[in-house]
Amino acid sequence: MRTALTAYLAHQRRALRATAYGLTDEQGRMAASAGELSIGGLIKHAARCEDFWTDLILQQRCEPQPKADELNGEEFRLGPDETLAEVLVAYAEASERTDAAIAGVPDLGQAVPVPQGAPWIPTEVKEWSIRWVLLHLIEETARHGGHADIIPESIDGATFDPLLAAAEAWTDPWVQPWEPAPQGVNPRQMPIDRA
Numbered sequence: 001m002r003t004a005l006t007a008y009l010a011h012q013r014r015a016l017r018a019t020a021y022g023l024t025d026e027q028g029r030m031a032a033s034a035g036e037l038s039i040g041g042l043i044k045h046a047a048r049c050e051d052f053w054t055d056l057i058l059q060q061r062c063e064p065q066p067k068a069d070e071l072n073g074e075e076f077r078l079g080p081d082e083t084l085a086e087v088l089v090a091y092a093e094a095s096e097r098t099d100a101a102i103a104g105v106p107d108l109g110q111a112v113p114v115p116q117g118a119p120w121i122p123t124e125v126k127e128w129s130i131r132w133v134l135l136h137l138i139e140e141t142a143r144h145g146g147h148a149d150i151i152p153e154s155i156d157g158a159t160f161d162p163l164l165a166a167a168e169a170w171t172d173p174w175v176q177p178w179e180p181a182p183q184g185v186n187p188r189q190m191p192i193d194r195a
Helices: 002-018 025-029 039-057 084-103 130-156 160-167
Strands: 111-113 127-129
Touching: 002 039, 002 084, 002 130, 002 160, 025 039, 025 084, 039 084, 039 111, 039 130, 084 130, 111 130, 127 130
Parallel strands: none
Antiparallel strands: 111 127
8 A cells, every 4th residue: 555655646746747847947937827826836835745744744843834814825836036946856855755754654544643723624633644644645746736737738838748758758759759849939829739
């Protein structure tokens, strides 16, 4: 069970990281909808989410949790002084830390005390298991990976499989790896190969 859960989490992380492939910092800040979600912000949030839950697993100090009326979109935005490369490194570090914490736990049924007063945790819940935390991280990463999937397509027409083929330099791709549009060409006016 542990191997399956950690492998599936790794797969979802890989998909989220691939959405950033080839983007500039400016593009990493772009939102594809009326909301504020950007690829840089989503990756930044995923790193913070992993750090939060890993701190709980390790029973280390967690930052005070905001009240519902204190929540803002900063965690979902790549700030003007932040780079896509920096948030990708932070995400890799958070992922490694989570993986090490999970590997060091003998029983995934072990209780993880949860902070009281966080707006996303029901008031009657005092703890969840490490197994639940892993499932939640998979859910959270997959949800935000889906959000991130839409953004490159709106920026330059890039879709997931060609992006992944390019990002991982597949030696025998079954799809044409994505390439950036030639300079001066509006990618939204270029035909998109949907094969």
